[in-house]
Amino acid sequence: MYRIRFHGRGGQGMKTAGRILGTAFFNEGYEVQDAPRYGAERRGAPIFSYVRADKKPIDERGIITNPDLIIVADDSLVNIPAAGVMQGLNEHAVLLINSRETAETWQNRLGTKINIIVLPVNSSVPNPAEMPFIGAACVGAAARLLGVVGQSALVDAIHEELQDQGPDIIKANCDRALEAFEYMALYENCVQQRQAASALDYQQPEWIRPVFEKARIAAPTIHAGLTSVQVKTGLWRTLCPIIEYDRCNRCWWICSSACPHNAINVDGSTPVIDYDHCVGCMVCVAQCPPHAISAIPEAEADSEIKKSMQQLAH
Amino acid sequence: MMLARRLLTGNGAAAWAARLAQVDYIPAFPITPQTEIIETLSRWIDNGEIPGKLVTLESEHSMITAAGAAAATGVRVFTATSSQGLLYGMEMLYTVAGWRVPFVLINVSRALASPVTLEPDHNDVLAARDSGFLQIHCATCQEVLDITLMAYRLSEDARVRLPAIVNEDGFYLSFTREPVYIPDADEVKDFIGEFDSENMQFRASAPTSQAVAVLGGSPYSYFRYESHLAAENARIVFDEICDEFEQRFGRKYGALESYHVDDADYVIFMVGCFATKAKAAVDSLRKAGWKIGLLRPRLLRPFPGEKISQLLAGKKGVAVIDQNLSMGKGGILHCELASVLYGNKDAPPVLMSFIGGLGGRDISQEEFFEIAKQLKQASETNEIPAPRLLYTVDELRQIHKLQAIAHVERAILNRDHQNPDSHE
Structure with a gap:
């Protein structure tokens, strides 16, 4: 059985990617099970989807904890525990990651010798935060790594899953998927199916009997305002608004009143973003009349915020 | 004639069943993880692909009232909810069951607050266990479709005439696509037949008082016991319907799924879709030389107690995995099973209780293997360990x-x- 997990953020098309790969497998004559996994749905939240494919009916169910292939569309998820990217990652699995970094860098960062393959970030897109058709690219690459899903099954699956989207979007997805499929020629068929756990030789679960703890400890309570001391907005923000003060014309009322979270303070007539409470909704970016607010990927935000603050100090 | 086999989620399968059953009325209220069912049906109705009326109510309480009231007019009704929604409508769930009106409600299992989660266990649907609704549990997306169709036959049968809950697990069925055969619409029409509404003719111009007040206990006892007898009848009627379904569509169902039970020494007993994981574990254990099987009730109300007793007679041990927890008692299925086994002279001497999969918590293959091992140990030493929550260090x-x-x-x-x- 093939067991595959896609990781991305809400809005990056991981559910659709899972469905396209599932349908492509199905078109190739496989039994298939695919499912997305998310909590309370919102854009930018870590989500994953998974696909099982086998030549015989599938009785396994639920989250894949022993994947053969892990696909990561957004490399900022790797160090977020809740995203669960690393779950079941061992020497058997292949990790395909959409990243600017090299495979060696990732091996080094994760202290592992596992097979990491980088799907290079599409450099023709001016805004590094945009990942157009990343889902399709991930599926195209995955199909080649698996080696059992051909181009026509892939294209048919894209048509099937995106039939409501119109010919232009379908074509763009097909192009991007086939481009990634081509790109991965060197790694064709590198994913191996792992055997299911065997009753003859298995790792005994380390069960424990939870003991009574007083309700002051054991009640599921979060104290107001302290969900997280360091990150007041949790992991909401994936894009960070940065004000270029050289361009800002101090029409402070526009951005500060547009902000749905009251996260733009006004100092005299200068708007200052409160990054502790900004959720990265980008409403201010859209509203700003002189286009002085830009959207920077969160991973690169620290240095940009510093620059912006220096500008302000001058 | 079969339509092509295609990938469908459990929610998609439920919507297809409503479509094929040609339901007239769908009172609806959205709740994760059920929403996709009513989204799908409303899209079909909007596009003119299916007839029928879908009305969104302001709560599940009203939704279930509307479902019961519409069924009382003699039309075919479909509705769906989940978890807190089922509980919010609980008062009317008990009430409309007493009206003796047939309809089908899909419950997409989701664990109950508190704390809040979206993922499944069976405490929601088991809260409706004593409501008077029939209750059938599914383990695959195909079952969701087929059993919903059969539930209409069962619910509408003159020997039964009770509403039915068909349960599918949230996420692991509701959002999970599997290959599903969609039967031909005309064949389904033949199978389910026209809804014979008998004397259910509630009309605005001809008001009916549903389930009047009865004081003194005696008439109350009569009406309640009649509902019980109707539910008891459903056991035989379900068998008949399963046989006919198999003849027409080639897929075999029954009150129980019995997997490698006949020659087994040990049996795992559980409901819902995590049972397919147990099936995979049984395959693996059999390869390793174990005589073990899986017994999975589909019917929970009526409870197929006699069949279960027969199938488990002479077994060395049974492990019940409850995906629910009754605080201060333990697993609900464990109690149900114990009550049908007690006093049978060939009942399994070992009956173990495990609580697992609460709030969608995974049950690993290794845990099934370990359950088998402990079952064997208990049988050999005659010492039955205390009930255990599947939980790791x-x-x-x-x-x-x-x-x-x-x-x-x-x-x-x-x-x-x-x-x-x-x-x-």
Whole structure:
């Protein structure tokens, strides 16, 4: 059985990617099970989807904890525990990651010798935060790594899953998927199916009997305002608004009143973003009349915020 | 004629069943993870692909009232909810069951608050266990479609005439696509037949008082017991319907799924879609030389007690895995099973209880293997271990980590309250 997990953020098309790969497998004559996994749905939240494919009916169910292939569309998820990217990652699995970094860098960062393959970030897109058709690219690459899903099954699956989207979007997805499929020629068929756990030789679960703890400890309570001391907005923000003060014309009322979270303070007539409470909704970016607010990927935000603050100090 | 086999989610399968059953009326209220069912049906109705009326009500309480009232007019009704929604409508669930009106309600299982989650266990649907609704549990997306169709036959049968809940697990069925055969619409029409509404003719111009007040206990006892007898009848009627379904569509169902039980010494007993994981474990254990099987009730109400007793007679041990928890007692299925086995002279001497899969918590293959091992040990030593929550050292470590963080945060909160300026 093939067991595959896609990781991305809400809005990056991981559910659709899972469905396209599932349908492509199905078109190739496989039994298939695919499912997305998310909590309370919102854009930018870590989500994953998974696909099982086998030549015989599938009785396994639920989250894949022993994947053969892990696909990561957004490399900022790797160090977020809740995203669960690393779950079941061992020497058997292949990790395909959409990243600017090299495979060696990732091996080094994760202290592992596992097979990491980088799907290079599409450099023709001016805004590094945009990942157009990343889902399709991930599926195209995955199909080649698996080696059992051909181009026509892939294209048919894209048509099937995106039939409501119109010919232009379908074509763009097909192009991007086939481009990634081509790109991965060197790694064709590198994913191996792992055997299911065997009753003859298995790792005994380390069960424990939870003991009574007083309700002051054991009640599921979060104290107001302290969900997280360091990150007041949790992991909401994936894009960070940065004000270029050289361009800002101090029409402070526009951005500060547009902000749905009251996260733009006004100092005299200068708007200052409160990054502790900004959720990265980008409403201010859209509203700003002189286009002085830009959207920077969160991973690169620290240095940009510093620059912006220096500008302000001058 | 079969339509092509295609990938469908459990929710998609439920919507297809409603479509094929040609339902007239769908009272609806959205709730994760059920919403996709009513979204799909409303899209079909909007596009003119299916007839029927879908009305969104302001709550599940009203939704179930509307379902019962519409069924009382003699039309075919479909509705769906989940978890807190089912509980919010609970008063009317019991009430409309007493009206003796047939309809089908899909419950997409989701664990109950508190704390809040979206993922499944069976405490929601088991809260409706004693409501008078028939209750059938599915384990695959194909079952969701087929059993919903059969549920209409069962619910509408003159020997039964009770509403039915068909349960599918949230996420692991509701959002999971599997290959599903969609039967031909005309064949389904032949199979289910026209809804014979008998004397159910509630009309605005001809008001009916549904389930009047009865005081003194005696008439009350009669009406309640009649509902019980109707539910009891459903056991035989379901068997008949399953036979006919198999003849027409080639897929075999029954009150129970019995997998390698006949020659087994040990049996795992559970409901819902995690049972397919148990099936995979049974395959693996059989390869390793174990005589083990899986017994999975589809019917929970009526409970197929006699069949279960027969199938488990002479077994060395049974492990019940309850995906539910009755605080202060334990697993609900464990109790149900014990009540039908007690006193049978060839009942399995070992009956073990495991609580697993609460709030969608995974049950690993290794855990099934370990359950088998403990079952055998208990049988050989005649010492039955206390009921066990499937929970690992690692999971407890994670909880303790979160509690440690909460402790630090609480300390900061207390410090800030005492000295508001100390933080910065």
